[in-house]
C-alpha cells in the first residue's frame with residue numbers, strides 16, 4: 001500500500017468561471033502535517049475547498065487522488081465518507097440545527113461533553129450551529145466538529161484567525177491532540193493547515209510548509225524556516241537549500 005494519502009497533480013480550478021488555481025502539484029504522506037502559506041487571494045482556501053469538493057470550485061484539468069483513489073469527480077458526501085474533513089474559515093449558520101443535533105447526526109454524542117470542555121465550549125449544546133456565535137466561538141466549534149468526526153485527512157482553513165490569545169492555546173492543543181497518536185488504535189492523523197499568523201506552529205508538529213503564490217505552489221520545505229523568511233522578507237522563498245526546495 002502507498003504511504004501517500006493525498007496527491008494533487010497539475011490541478012487547474014475555476015470558481016464561477018474565473019481561473020483560481022493554475023497547476024498545483026503536491027503530495028502529503030500518511031501521518032504528516034503540511035502547512036500552506038501565501039498572500040491574500042493566492043488560492044489557499046480555493047485549494048482546500050476543491051479538495052473537499054465544494055461549490056463553486058470546478059476542476060478544469062488535473063487530478064486529485066486520496067487513499068489511492070481518484071476523487072475529483074466524487075461528491076462532498078462521498079469524500080467525507082472516505083475520510084476527508086474540513087474546518088472552514090467562514091462556515092454557514094445552520095438555523096434550526098442545534099450543536100447537539102449536529103453531533104448526534106455524525107454519531108458522536110458521547111464525546112461532545114468532554115471534548116467541548118477541553119475547548120472551553122461548554123453550554124453550546126442547545127444553541128443552533130454558528131447562529132450568533134462570536135468569531136472565536138465559530139473557530140472552536142469548527143475544531144470540535146473535526147474532533148467528533150476524526151477524519152483521516154483534516155483540512156484547516158486558518159484555524160486561529162479571530163481566536164483570542166488565550167483560546168489560541170486551547171485550539172492549538174486540541175489540534176495537536178486530534179492529529180496525535182493517542183493509542184495504537186488511533187494512528188497519527190494527516191493534515192493540511194492554512195495559517196497567516198503562524199501561531200499554530202507553536203502547538204503542532206508541522207512536517208512541511210508550502211508557499212502558494214498566484215494559484216501555484218512555488219516551493220516547499222521546513223515550515224519554520226519558510227515562516228521566518230516570510231515574516232522578514234514577505235511572500236518569497238529563501239535561497240534553495242537543504243531546508244527549502246523551489247517548485248520546478
Ligand SMILES: Nc1ncnc2c1ncn2[C@@H]1O[C@H](COP(=O)(O)OP(=O)(O)OP(=O)(O)O)[C@@H](O)[C@H]1O
Pocket residue numbers: 015016018020038039040041042043044045046047056
Ligand atoms: N467563489 C468564487 N468566485 C469568484 N472568485 C473567487 C471565488 N473563490 C475564490 N475566488 C477568487 O480566487 C482568488 C483566490 O481566493 P482564495 O480565497 O482561495 O485565496 P486565499 O489565498 O485563501 O486568500 P486569503 O488569505 O485572503 O484567505 C481570489 O482572487 C478570489 O477572489
